[in-house]
Amino acid sequence: MPEGDTVWLTARRLNDALAGQVLTRFDLRVPRFATADATGRSVLEVTPRGKHLLTRIDGGLTLHSHLRMDGSWRVFAAGERWTGGPAHQIRAVLGNRERTAVGYRLPVLELLPTSEEERITARLGPDLLGPDWDADTAVARLRADPARSIGEALLDQRNLAGIGNVYRCELAFLARVTPWLPVGDLSAETVGRLVATAHRLLMANRDTFERRTVPGTGRRRPLLYVYGRPGAPCLRCGGPIATTSRRGPAPTAASGDERVTYWCPGCQRGPGPGPGQHS
Known part of the structure; x- marks a missing residue:
């Protein structure tokens, strides 16, 4: 993707x-x-x-x-x-x-x-891989709307440019929160670490089309923590990875759930996607 x-x-x-x-x-x-x-x-x-x-x-x-x-x-x-x-x-x-x-x-x-x-x-936020990268501005823009979910805020290219659905899921996992947790529930330090992680991961993956967020090598070792791994064991707690389901009520643009989401209910704190939306 x-x-x-x-x-x-x-x-x-x-x-x-x-x-x-x-x-x-x-x-x-x-x-x-x-x-x-x-x-x-x-x-x-x-x-x-x-x-x-x-x-x-x-x-x-x-x-x-x-x-x-x-x-x-x-x-x-x-x-x-x-x-x-x-x-x-x-x-x-x-x-x-x-x-x-x-x-x-x-x-x-x-x-x-x-x-x-x-x-x-002009409408884009700081470019994670650009010469104008400014972590402080990215953090400030993410925190500007405390009621917004962290997943939705990360996808908004006006906050920081370059994150899509794969990184939205992976970053939420690495921050140990669900993508639906309001930004206001995260400390400024946590948001800062999340932005730093986003920059580090995109920099590490910019020279290859085989994106990896899980460190290490080996044919059986997954490339990603949660994205594209529904039902597989979480690499942190061993519980099954959950995914939103298209069978539930139709998501709305305001919910931030337009795309299929992957997360670990066992070790990511925060609200889920809502009834009928996950499996």
Whole structure:
């Protein structure tokens, strides 16, 4: 699942393939920009901002993309067969004489003047993997709404940019609280440790697509503490990992439960998701 670390690594690979090279192919397969043509222009850089990708092109253009749940960018050598999915899922093709970058299942794709990037980035909080990372600001923003659940606050990119559902679950586990515990129930020190852990984990995982939060190695050792492990024994207390269920009442945006959540009822203190929502 793409989160800030995945986006950072994707940006690096796109930058290695495209930056400094003249575009020989520019194909955006979305109606609004289907006639746009940047061939003959050079790619200046590809940079991440939270979970957003910004491909800056000579002449003051920026191609903005967002991977959301299952989007991806793949890079292929000239003449290599594209293998990221069926052709109808391709949303963008950027090519030069040596490499071709193909964007699959991109739910957000727009071409805009580089001078207008702030329309996208201004609302984002400190970037966990960016040069502007500011832990104090992230802590202050998380604590600004004490009644909000910690899980919902972590997902809000206005507080800090780069956390998705995997890290939301893993960070709550490491903090020994459920994702539904109000932020106000946590001390400033605890929130500070949580933010520091988020930064450490994303930094540790930014160079690989195989995300790991559990230290150590071994084929049988899980990569993650709770995410994607329903019913498996907790690595801390041995109890079964619980998960929210789609069979229960439909979650609302205000609840912070839009996504499937994993947690250990045995060693994470705080409220659960509500009746009919877990198994």
